[in-house]
Amino acid sequence: MSRTILVLNSGSSSVKYAVVEPDSGAMLVDGIVERIGEGEVADHTEAMRIVFDELGDDMAAVIAVGHRVVHGGPDLYQPTLVDDEMLSKLDELAPLAPLHNPPAVLGINVARKALPDLPHVAVFDTAFFHDLPAAAATYAIERDLAAQWHIRRYGFHGTSHQYVSEQAAAFLDRPLGSLNQIVLHLGNGASASAIVGGRPVDTSMGLTPMEGLVMGTRSGDVDPGVLVYLWRTAEMSVEDIETMLNRRSGVLGLGGEIDFRLLHKRIESGDEAAQLAYDVYIHRLRKYIGAYMAVLGNTDVITFTAGVGENDAAVRRDALTGLTGLGIELDEHLNASPGKAARRISADNSPTTVLVIPTNEELAIARACVEVL
CATH class of the missing domain: 3.30.420.40 (ATPase, nucleotide binding domain)
Structure with a gap:
């Protein structure tokens, strides 16, 4: 049986999920649990239970869980194994992405409790743009203030931009x-x-x-x-x-x-x-x-x-x-x-x-x- 990765994208009121075979690129199953906290799905714990019920036997070959995280600030940008220290840092970064980071951290915590024996990896939206040229990344505000509060252009959707640009080159040969x-x-x-x-x-x-x-x-x-x-x-x-x-x-x-x-x-x-x-x-x-x-x-x-x-x-x-x-x-x-x-x-x-x-x-x-x- 081929190894697979469970990919989770936790939002404030939804959890998107997919089981992917990274070698072949095949997506074996995907779906979304919506309206969390608005009705039958009380919270993210209940949403994750629904995800696992939907996946059933597709979980058998899963070797790791990948989590999309929007903002890792200046230091977290490479794909990183999740631990308590990293989650604490993500909590501190909530003001940079108030719509995205808090539900992502919540989803990671719930998934780690549900799947404690699997490695969990955070993949950051900002990774592709981390090394932007200084002229593009720098805002024209007071330099010391920007440095103190880590203010720069971080960029997002990096996973998509990198993937699509590589696919464009392949398509054009x-x-x-x-x-x-x-x-x-x-x-x-x-x-x-x-x-x-x-x-x-x-x-x-x-x-x-x-x-x-x-x-x-x-x-x-x-x-x-x-x-x-x-x-x-x-x-x-x-x-x-x-x-x-x-x-x-x-x-x-x-x-x-x-x-x-x-x-x-x-x-x-x-x-x-x-x-x-x-x-x-x-x-x-x-x-x-x-x-x-x-x-x-x-x-x-x-x-x-x-x-x-x-x-x-x-x-x-x-x-x-x-x-x-x-x-x-x-x-x-x-x-x-x-x-x-x-x-x-x-x-x-x-x-x-x-x-x-x-x-x-x-x-x-x-x-x-x-x-x-």
Whole structure:
């Protein structure tokens, strides 16, 4: 029987799980337990029991448990065996990722109690971007203050950006080291990266996963003066501002929907708020594409991935329309044709190749676990 890895991604109200065969890349089973604390699933302990019931015999060949952890701060970035000391450090880092780290730590604690005989490995979203060039990683704020509080651009979705950039090189049958790439991870969370020879040179998310592109419920880039204004003039608390930016902004805050399929329906019905939300989303995305083309100098390949990037042909079309002067020419038929596999959607004569490549963070996490073990 082939060895497998159980991959867990614990959120505040959900646990995603998958059993992955790292050698072959096969995902034997995957699923999600949702609405934790809202009904039949009382807490994460109960959610984990449901996971194990669902997996049944698929647990027999599991040799380790891999946990996705969003933020490891300045010191935790390599895939790491979990112990009590590491979990204590993750608790201390909660202010850097208040939506993500606390449920991740909770999920790890529950899983360790349920599976005490298996090694547990934390795989960090920030790992791929840890060695960003200083010019890209550094914020232009008081230097000593930034050093004291470890303020820098950390970047997120790194597991996905690394996996997709490697898959793009394989798809093109080109050496990874020869390619300048832009990867656009467009899901509920969204991020962009510029990658030279397999190494990232810039990314849109920053100290937290809030910076950058417009997202499902997160604002992305916003003038810091807005936050001071809301605190001083609207008399909003820091907690209320943080909640607004993380949970009630982005496409949801502007257009009332988080699901792009529903957003498109509202646009088709003449909903002006939904149209504006979409326009703002696309405008910000085009700005980052243009900026990263400037950072790279020349761009060999642009790749769309994650839920929106893989499935929304309109987003891909509108993000790249009118960029023939920059060497980007979409094939409208290829772009509009649905598909689940890696595929090219640019015209044959396009100097820059445009791809759609499904991300597979679970496989990347599973393989990182094997490396640690």
